Amino acid sequence: MAQPDYSAMQTAVVDGDVATARTLAEELVASGADLLPAVENGFVAGIRRVGDLWDEGEYFLPELVQGAEAMKAAMDVIRPALQAAHQQQSTKGCIVIGTVEGDLHDIGKGLVAVLLSANGFEVHDLGASVSIAAFLEKAEEVDADIVAASALLTTTMEVQARLVEAVNTAGGRTRRVLLGGAPTSRAWAERLGAAHAENAIHAVEVAEELMR
Numbered sequence: 001m002a003q004p005d006y007s008a009m010q011t012a013v014v015d016g017d018v019a020t021a022r023t024l025a026e027e028l029v030a031s032g033a034d035l036l037p038a039v040e041n042g043f044v045a046g047i048r049r050v051g052d053l054w055d056e057g058e059y060f061l062p063e064l065v066q067g068a069e070a071m072k073a074a075m076d077v078i079r080p081a082l083q084a085a086h087q088q089q090s091t092k093g094c095i096v097i098g099t100v101e102g103d104l105h106d107i108g109k110g111l112v113a114v115l116l117s118a119n120g121f122e123v124h125d126l127g128a129s130v131s132i133a134a135f136l137e138k139a140e141e142v143d144a145d146i147v148a149a150s151a152l153l154t155t156t157m158e159v160q161a162r163l164v165e166a167v168n169t170a171g172g173r174t175r176r177v178l179l180g181g182a183p184t185s186r187a188w189a190e191r192l193g194a195a196h197a198e199n200a201i202h203a204v205e206v207a208e209e210l211m212r
């Protein structure tokens with residue numbers, strides 16, 4: 001089996017080339033290669049590079065948006081295949097996940113949701129910019145064991161803090177909160193009394209620990 005062309009995947013995202021990103025994703029799925037390392041070393045590396053170029057003042061908002069579009073096009077192709085490849089029957093626990101209110105970044109959260117679901121969790125993905133009330137309402141409705149929340153902006157980390165507080169003080173059963181997103185850390189989550197995971201694979205391990 002030929003090694004997936006990580007560099008072409010990165011370039012497609014960095015160039016914001018939606019059509020090429022989609023084609024490369026289709027070829028990747030058809031090749032039967034291990035999808036997770038390819039996503040991480042290819043498309044995700046590309047979107048991180050877009051972030052660096054933005055940091056360096058090389059890219060402005062249109063390029064950031066276009067890079068995200070290419071990334072999303074690739075993930076739309078890969079998501080169902082990733083899910084099918086890892087699918088497990090048993091339900092390890094029920095998780096409500098979303099990106100907190102005011103924050104539109106949902107690529108990483110989406111990856112976490114897919115992997116949790118592929119590894120046997122029942123996952124309810126509420127999308128991006130989710131209000132605390134919506135998290136609580138859904139958690140109650142589906143009797144969630146874990147509420148998982150992403151924040152990619154330093155300004156929306158504070159919403160994670162309020163979410164933890166709201167989950168802990170809501171009536172009814174005890175639920176654990178799992179936090180993530182690039183600016184967050186284990187120390188931050190622990191200070192709030194929540195769990196933390198660095199990435200999608202780690203999120204599965206931590207969620208499994210929380211269910212023990």
Ligand code: B12
Binds near residue numbers: 055108109111178
């Ligand atoms: C793509 C992108 C966008 C896209 C988002 C599209 C989308 N649908 O998601 C768009 C163009 C919309 C965007 C907008 C903005 N963005 Co932006 N964006 C990014 C970028 C380049 C990549 C983010 C990404 O998708 N990474 C790839 C994924 C796979 O990684 P990840 O998100 O970190 O997720 C992993 C882990 O963190 C973890 N994880 C994530 N969520 C969760 C949740 C749980 C529960 C767990 C356990 C784990 C977990 O697992 C994931 C998989 O491994 C980052 C730069 C960067 N290097 O992160 C900037 C970045 C996050 N953006 C930034 C900014 C400033 C903005 C804007 C304010 C720009 C503007 N002036 O308008 C707006 C904000 C809009 C808003 N209200 O949210 C800054 C934030 C700075 C800060 N300190 O707060 C960054 C860091 C860029 C920078 N270097 O300055 N952005």
